[in-house]
Amino acid sequence: MKTLHWFLLLLIIAFTVLRSVEAQNQAGFISLDCGLVPKETTYVERSTNITYKSDADYIDSGLVGKINDAYKTLFQQQVWALRSFPVGQRNCYNVNLTASRKYLIRGTFVYGNYDGLNQLPSFDLHIGPNKWSSVKIRGVTNTSMHEIIHVIPQNSLQVCLVKTGPTTPFISSLEFRPLNNETYATQSGSLTLFARVYFPSTSSSFIRYDEDIHDRVWNSYTDNETVSISTDLPVDTSNIYDVPQSVMKTAAVPKNASQPWHLWWELDDITAQSYIYMHFAEVQNLKASDIREFNITYNEGIRWYSYLRPSKLSISIFSNPKAVSSSNGIFNFTFAMTGNSTLPPLLNALEIYTVVDLLQLETNKDEVTAMMNIKETYGLSKKISWQGDPCAPQIYLWEGVNCSYPDSEASRIISLNLNASELTGSITSDISKLTQLTVLDLSNNDLSGEIPAFFADMKLLKLINLSGNPRLNLTAIPDSLQERVNSNSLTLILGENQNLNPKKESKKVPVVAIAASVAGVFALLVIFAIYFVIKRKSAKNTKAPGPPSVASGIVKSETRSSNPSIMTKERKITYPEVLKMTNNFERVLGKGGFGTVYHGNLDDAQVAVKMLSHSSAQGYKEFKAEVELLLRVHHRHLVGLVGYCDDGDNLALIYEYMANGDLRENMSGKRGGNVLTWENRMQIAVEAAQGLEYLHNGCRPPMVHRDVKTTNILLNERCGAKLADFGLSRSFPIDGECHVSTVVAGTPGYLDPEYYKTNWLSEKSDVYSFGVVLLEIVTNQPVINKMRERPHINEWVGFMLTKGDIKSIVDPKLMGDFDTNGAWKVVELALACVNPSSNRRPTMAHVVMELNECVAFENARRQGSEEMYSMASVDYSLSSASEFAPGAR
Numbered sequence: 001m002k003t004l005h006w007f008l009l010l011l012i013i014a015f016t017v018l019r020s021v022e023a024q025n026q027a028g029f030i031s032l033d034c035g036l037v038p039k040e041t042t043y044v045e046r047s048t049n050i051t052y053k054s055d056a057d058y059i060d061s062g063l064v065g066k067i068n069d070a071y072k073t074l075f076q077q078q079v080w081a082l083r084s085f086p087v088g089q090r091n092c093y094n095v096n097l098t099a100s101r102k103y104l105i106r107g108t109f110v111y112g113n114y115d116g117l118n119q120l121p122s123f124d125l126h127i128g129p130n131k132w133s134s135v136k137i138r139g140v141t142n143t144s145m146h147e148i149i150h151v152i153p154q155n156s157l158q159v160c161l162v163k164t165g166p167t168t169p170f171i172s173s174l175e176f177r178p179l180n181n182e183t184y185a186t187q188s189g190s191l192t193l194f195a196r197v198y199f200p201s202t203s204s205s206f207i208r209y210d211e212d213i214h215d216r217v218w219n220s221y222t223d224n225e226t227v228s229i230s231t232d233l234p235v236d237t238s239n240i241y242d243v244p245q246s247v248m249k250t251a252a253v254p255k256n257a258s259q260p261w262h263l264w265w266e267l268d269d270i271t272a273q274s275y276i277y278m279h280f281a282e283v284q285n286l287k288a289s290d291i292r293e294f295n296i297t298y299n300e301g302i303r304w305y306s307y308l309r310p311s312k313l314s315i316s317i318f319s320n321p322k323a324v325s326s327s328n329g330i331f332n333f334t335f336a337m338t339g340n341s342t343l344p345p346l347l348n349a350l351e352i353y354t355v356v357d358l359l360q361l362e363t364n365k366d367e368v369t370a371m372m373n374i375k376e377t378y379g380l381s382k383k384i385s386w387q388g389d390p391c392a393p394q395i396y397l398w399e400g401v402n403c404s405y406p407d408s409e410a411s412r413i414i415s416l417n418l419n420a421s422e423l424t425g426s427i428t429s430d431i432s433k434l435t436q437l438t439v440l441d442l443s444n445n446d447l448s449g450e451i452p453a454f455f456a457d458m459k460l461l462k463l464i465n466l467s468g469n470p471r472l473n474l475t476a477i478p479d480s481l482q483e484r485v486n487s488n489s490l491t492l493i494l495g496e497n498q499n500l501n502p503k504k505e506s507k508k509v510p511v512v513a514i515a516a517s518v519a520g521v522f523a524l525l526v527i528f529a530i531y532f533v534i535k536r537k538s539a540k541n542t543k544a545p546g547p548p549s550v551a552s553g554i555v556k557s558e559t560r561s562s563n564p565s566i567m568t569k570e571r572k573i574t575y576p577e578v579l580k581m582t583n584n585f586e587r588v589l590g591k592g593g594f595g596t597v598y599h600g601n602l603d604d605a606q607v608a609v610k611m612l613s614h615s616s617a618q619g620y621k622e623f624k625a626e627v628e629l630l631l632r633v634h635h636r637h638l639v640g641l642v643g644y645c646d647d648g649d650n651l652a653l654i655y656e657y658m659a660n661g662d663l664r665e666n667m668s669g670k671r672g673g674n675v676l677t678w679e680n681r682m683q684i685a686v687e688a689a690q691g692l693e694y695l696h697n698g699c700r701p702p703m704v705h706r707d708v709k710t711t712n713i714l715l716n717e718r719c720g721a722k723l724a725d726f727g728l729s730r731s732f733p734i735d736g737e738c739h740v741s742t743v744v745a746g747t748p749g750y751l752d753p754e755y756y757k758t759n760w761l762s763e764k765s766d767v768y769s770f771g772v773v774l775l776e777i778v779t780n781q782p783v784i785n786k787m788r789e790r791p792h793i794n795e796w797v798g799f800m801l802t803k804g805d806i807k808s809i810v811d812p813k814l815m816g817d818f819d820t821n822g823a824w825k826v827v828e829l830a831l832a833c834v835n836p837s838s839n840r841r842p843t844m845a846h847v848v849m850e851l852n853e854c855v856a857f858e859n860a861r862r863q864g865s866e867e868m869y870s871m872a873s874v875d876y877s878l879s880s881a882s883e884f885a886p887g888a889r
């Protein structure tokens, strides 16, 4: 029996290297020696003849370092220097490549105790907005190589190092090699390398460029149960894979020829999908009577290939056309001679890959280019979060940027805030490429020159703030821009007494207000524009009486006031206390919007500790907002804040512990336990509705939650429901009409389409999201499911109801144990809530009332009383709600 086990990508680059026959050109190669200084340096590496250059032109962050001199002789030169990233959560290389070409991308990591800390780092690698791999350094002198075979979607690519723990990410070299794009085909996804081996007679040599013209690294594998056979004659390897001669000239055959040969490996991730490439060529000079023929099967007899006879001195490559997986991660291949065979099986080389799905789309490429140019033009590399994709993934959104995230389309930038960013020079035309922009804030900089006319052509732009730029030439406003201002479609803020507001109307006058943060604890808070309509009479917010104007751009937003005392001392907890409380972050409860949630104990009570990734100012902003709100809000159906931590870089929120997790998990059965009964569900619905109703009507000033969804409804040990995560809430003034235009935020699927389109936020947006939650509670269907006749749950329910009855949509897990009339009532209520027009949606107060009736029905039903049904009243006109009309009932 033969076993063989490869450690994941622990390839040891030994000092001995094979000589190559002739140098070939390195067309299309990009070979970066990371951290090489000075930045113009290039050199030819001695053992491979690959020309390396410094990475300085491809990245604008990080520190250069060198591995300890004592280790240098162990390695090729490109890993002597390295670049490390102590600052920022995500740091990215930008590389120009050819769009829709297939590349092999390889990161190499040798720690070599460069920082003298003797602490082995681990971190993640991303390609654009998607995670590619996790790097875990296993020894001071271990080499980790991570390879991906990837079709480049656009003509530039970002490779990012992402901090995932206390250690600092670093990289030694980064290489890009074009491949023939017909090779290594997958049904979907890209391929990461697990192992690539050949079988020479002596171990510890590897093959790469220039024997392999694509510079794949082939590691040698030998063991005591196979022998290596080889040939001196050339092997015909001419096909699109370009496997090197030296790889194909040797092959492994089992020592014990009579026994089947077992070759196995184990993947860490048992769900991984694999592609396996086997390379065969007959390298022995066969006699006329000799036959080498074998069957290949794996994992208890699954057929791979039968009656295989390797061609004489000519390559054949076998791989699986569809990805394969194994339930325990083990792939155990058996090579067995067939009846007529006189020689044992053979294998020349083997490649094993796993599939990585890079599903998150990059931001629209013109907008990425524009943002890169803006960053370059104004020297904004000091903005730490301005790395990688501007919008995606959302957790690494650039500071001052907000985006829309349409389903299955590239993200778009909808607002850009460069307030006080030390911008100099003229306003760059790159801004005109951000065609979906609605808010642009360039205030408090040192811009000069004229106001460009292209602003007028940016159709969605509603607000431009240019105040606080003393050198800007304000005498010449382009006519087209003036026209847009006159026609009320755009507000232009220029500074004291120079604002161009939309023309006055008889009664209502729009006023522009800039809510700026006030000194003190909140200095880092929000510096973004709120745009609200207030009645002229109640324009008391503005400083100056008389005609509405922007009083030097500052209107104190009373809700987000400068009152720092709210951050009370008593509830402030230090970081060491957090460590103790969570027992060094022993138990993860979940991952939330802006960080990981851990279990903790505070004064004998259980708590949930939400650690915020201290990377982005975005996170910090949300943190402050959330603390402020939660300390003010108390309701039995809102998750209470017990304390918070704001200790240097460490931000945390400490909440009451909700033992039963969130509603989504409970519905999906992920937590095990019983199916939530109809009664439970109605109770949860009404409690969550009460929490939301309190935010809308019980708080002064009222609040919009902005992110109502099933994962934000938490259950305690008695399945009592509370609404969580006010991170995205924004208070708005109670005076005046309840509209606040802010930057669209929320979760796709739950997002009010009207809010999304107009940017006008009101409580009715929460009502919409709550309607979606109700539909989930009834149906236990995903909000968006592309495989369904109608992807969005709202449309799906409407569609199903036109064809069938209520039973066709109610969660089958309830096994029919629910009250039909009650279910109708809830569905009708939910559909009223998701009415596309916010005016037609009920208020939360009304929703609570209706749901209370549903609970009463259910209680009555449980008690066997049937009378109440006849009294069911439904008072929402649904005919206008959607395509749905109440069908047979």
Ligand SMILES: *[C@@H]1O[C@H](CO)[C@@H](O)[C@H](O)[C@H]1NC(C)=O
Residues within 6 Å of the ligand: 019, 020, 021, 022, 023, 046, 047, 048, 049, 210
């Ligand atoms: C590198 O290139 C030089 C000059 O072309 C050649 O003499 C040498 O053999 C090459 N070395 C390797 C390792 O390919």
Ligand SMILES: *[C@@H]1O[C@H](CO)[C@@H](O)[C@H](O)[C@H]1NC(C)=O
Residues within 6 Å of the ligand: 057, 058, 096
């Ligand atoms: C990448 O391409 C852009 C535009 O084509 C160019 O401005 C930039 O200098 C290139 N970057 C590098 C590192 O070659």
Ligand SMILES: *[C@@H]1O[C@H](CO)[C@@H](O)[C@H](O)[C@H]1NC(C)=O
Residues within 6 Å of the ligand: 098, 099, 100, 101, 102, 181
């Ligand atoms: C294959 O690669 C070429 C560049 O070599 C590229 O132009 C072409 O679009 C690619 N074809 C496919 C199907 O990706």
Ligand SMILES: *[C@@H]1O[C@H](CO)[C@@H](O)[C@H](O)[C@H]1NC(C)=O
Residues within 6 Å of the ligand: 010, 012, 138, 139, 140, 141, 142, 143
């Ligand atoms: C690499 O790490 C492994 C532990 O995973 C260790 O056994 C091995 O000796 C290390 N190799 C080197 C060269 O340090």
Ligand SMILES: *[C@@H]1O[C@H](CO)[C@@H](O)[C@H](O)[C@H]1NC(C)=O
Residues within 6 Å of the ligand: 224, 225
């Ligand atoms: C092969 O080596 C392993 C240990 O590396 C040993 O346990 C095994 O007995 C050896 N087998 C043979 C056939 O020598």
Ligand SMILES: *[C@@H]1O[C@H](CO)[C@@H](O)[C@H](O)[C@H]1NC(C)=O
Residues within 6 Å of the ligand: 001, 003, 262, 264, 300, 330, 332
């Ligand atoms: C591989 O399969 C063979 C025969 O089916 C079995 O004897 C052997 O134990 C298996 N190896 C592993 C690691 O599962």
Ligand SMILES: *[C@@H]1O[C@H](CO)[C@@H](O)[C@H](O)[C@H]1NC(C)=O
Residues within 6 Å of the ligand: 295, 303, 306, 307, 336, 337, 338, 339
């Ligand atoms: C080889 O595979 C064929 C077809 O799968 C099968 O009929 C045959 O019995 C196999 N032979 C051996 C020796 O396993």
Ligand SMILES: *[C@@H]1O[C@H](CO)[C@@H](O)[C@H](O)[C@H]1NC(C)=O
Residues within 6 Å of the ligand: 338, 339, 340
């Ligand atoms: C063995 O070879 C003979 C003659 O070539 C053929 O008829 C027979 O089917 C073969 N048997 C197997 C098991 O392949």
Ligand SMILES: *[C@@H]1O[C@H](CO)[C@@H](O)[C@H](O)[C@H]1NC(C)=O
Residues within 6 Å of the ligand: 450, 473, 474, 475, 476
């Ligand atoms: C401002 O622009 C106008 C029109 O282009 C020009 O006449 C004027 O000289 C400029 N003023 C300054 C201070 O540059």
